[in-house]
Amino acid sequence: MTEQNAEQAAKAEAKSLPRVSPATDILEREDGFYVYMDIPGVRREDLKIDINENELQVTGRAMQGAAEKERFLEVQFGPGEYLRAVSLSDLVDREHIKATLKDGVLVVHLPRLEKAAPRRITIQSA
């Protein structure tokens, strides 16, 4: 029960944070597709990447920790929950997707599926 409560509390907390759609670049290179997302302030342990069917979903929470006693004079960014879904092409090899997080930028590499070698189907006579 307590676990459930904690879960609910966590959910409520997540809901109270403003949802932000991170700026995303999607580009193609010879070795596949690359997705770049700006998610400053998100630590690796606060970032989740899920693949459901044809969608790659990225969720991350940036807390922007500030001490209690600080008085803000100007606020142009703040804590938030980054949420973004990218649909995946059928050309993507789902088993070899790689993600790296560096300096607040998430890079997801979606390699192309190796094309199945063409083969001839032998016809069996009945």
Add this chain to the structure above:
Amino acid sequence: MVLDFNTLYSFPGRFDRMFEEFFKPQLADGRRMAYPPLNLSEDEGAYYVRSEVPGLPMEALELTLTDKSLVIKGERPTEQGKYFRQERPAGFFQRIVALNVPVDRDGVRATLVDGVLTVVLPKCEECKPRKISIEVA
């Protein structure tokens, strides 16, 4: 009818985004468009300047402290490839924070964690308000 949406193109997401952007209050603020966004705060001992500069290592950032201002300069690189979507800003940026307060110039420190730059400007000891006892002659 065949609707051939590019598989990397999320169609329903577009409407969501439109609504979200419409109801986003901070967009009404013109300064929101200044890049990179800055947070300024202070506590008893120091002033803090925080900024979101994702994708840049510390070496690519140029911080200059002049008499009356702190200048944050840098350039965001562009990735090579065939773009399907480009939302991340690229190119040179600069922001100037006017410092109309005395700070301890030698104690200024800057850290960069997960794309968030934090500059701590300690308030100088001599400038803190203090009591002066007046002796009666």
